[in-house]
Amino acid sequence: MAGSATPTAPAAVPALELRGIRKSFGSVAALEDVHFAAYRGEVHAIVGDNGAGKSTTIKIVTGIHKSDGGEIFVDGEGMDAVHGANEALDKGIAVVYxxxxxxxxxxxxxxxxxxxxxxxxxxxxxxxxxxxxxxxxxxxxxxxxxxxxxxxxxxxxxxxxxxxxxxxxxxxKPIMLLDEPTAALGVQETAHVGRMIDELRAAGKAVICISHDLDFVFTHADRITVLRLGNSVGTRVVADTTRDEIVGMITGAIPREATRDAATHALRNAPEEVTP
Ligand SMILES: Nc1ncnc2c1ncn2[C@@H]1O[C@H](COP(=O)(O)OP(=O)(O)O)[C@@H](O)[C@H]1O
Ligand SMILES: [Mg+2]
Known part of the structure; x- marks a missing residue:
């Protein structure tokens, strides 16, 4: 069931990985350093306050905005700039804005x-x-x-x-991006969307779900990446974190990690150690 499940045997290669994504709108630095890795069969939540850069991140992946720097990998392959939803679909990415x-x-x-x-x-x-x-x-x-x-x-x-x-x-498509899928939904509708997300995971999709509904996130996500002021603060396995920790990461009470987050690294590196 969601929430309890750590992605036990993630594929060695993330379905979608972002490294060091930057984006400014004029003088506004919307994204400074966004990085995360999402695997197939995983619901990966992206959380953060209003203005943290969640929607901009999604729009860079799908080519609505062009990043100023950083790299995007799909199944380990570096992606040139994507131009719009059709090209994103070609790369295996479906999105709900x-x-x-x-x-x-x-x-x-x-x-x-x-x-x-x-x-x-x-x-x-x-x-x-x-x-x-x-x-x-x-x-x-x-x-x-x-x-x-x-x-x-x-x-x-x-x-x-x-x-x-x-x-x-x-x-x-193997990768699904959902931006605030439960915003303004009632309790039953939220539960329904949650079941849809659970099924997408069961179908082996990499589901990247932006949400600031922490109840929803803790019920349906496997891992959580926190964005704050355009930076990835860190990634946590839902089963190994608490709401307090995530809230602290969102507000800045818990500072941004100096290095790439441990959870991402562990998942990214573990299978490679087994299969050289
Ligand atoms: N098209 C745009 N033009 C100028 N500023 C933008 C634009 N889109 C987003 N921003 C700014 O970038 C920052 C991140 O916004 P956004 O990605 O929408 O955050 P979130 O989805 O996390 O609430 C905010 O400061 C926002 O005002
Ligand atoms: Mg948004």
């Missing part, structure tokens, strides 16, 4: 298929197939949002979030 929502005037099925609309003879939109596929993905995820032809503008915040996640799940 915090502030780039669904298209309100379009219905659920169309939103879920955007960027990858099913066509007949390569020309005509295959509406029936699109509806069928959307309904199947939602059913598989145990999501009940009614007719897939319902405009997204008519859905509650929670339903929209679930549809946005379902859309990313439909991409079936």
């Amino acid at each position: 915090q502030d780039l929502a669904l298209v309100e005037c379009l219905d659920i099925a169309t939103n879920m298929a955007l960027g990858n609309l099913p066509k007949r003879f390569g020309l005509v939109l295959d509406r029936r197939r699109m509806d069928r596929e959307a309904a199947k993905v939602l059913a598989d995820l145990n999501v009940r949002v009614g007719d897939v032809k319902t405009p997204v503008g008519l859905l509650s915040g929670g339903q929209r979030q679930v549809v946005a996640i379902a859309r990313a799940v439909r991409m079936d």
Whole structure:
């Protein structure tokens, strides 16, 4: 079950690793040194106060912003700058943004298929197939949002979030980035998103989940990386840390580690020692 599980046998190579990522917007240094490594079969939470740099980090991975420095590795391979969501998808990364929502005037099925609309003879939109596929993905995820032809503008915040996640799940990519997936959700909707995340882990995905809901994080994440003022403060295995420690890292009561965090190092290096 989530929370208790340390990723016991992580693959030697992280699915996604960031090293020394920097980014300024004019005179604002949004990111100074962001680093973490996320493995397949792991839910890796990124936490931090407002303005810590969580969303900017995600947007650099997906190419919405260009970093000023640092390196990104996917399955151990250095990635050149990614340009937009389509290229991120090609690299195996699906994303649910915090502030780039669904298209309100379009219905659920169309939103879920955007960027990858099913066509007949390569020309005509295959509406029936699109509806069928959307309904199947939602059913598989145990999501009940009614007719897939319902405009997204008519859905509650929670339903929209679930549809946005379902859309990313439909991409079936090994790396999933979720930015505040439970912001503004009710208790039941939050629990539902939590179950979706648990299933993604069980399916072997590397799930990188930004959240400032520590209840949620401690229930569903395996490890936590804390960002503060654009810096990685450290990474902790959920089973080996406490809420107090994480809060201290968020607020700065516990200072940033001088070296790369122990938890990341242990996971990164252990398998290499076994297999030279
Ligand atoms: N497009 C932008 N232009 C200028 N400043 C930005 C932009 N995006 C983010 N910032 C700034 O970068 C810092 C980090 O923001 P963000 O990544 O959104 O933080 P978080 O998601 O952790 O709340 C903040 O100081 C924010 O004001
Ligand atoms: Mg944010």
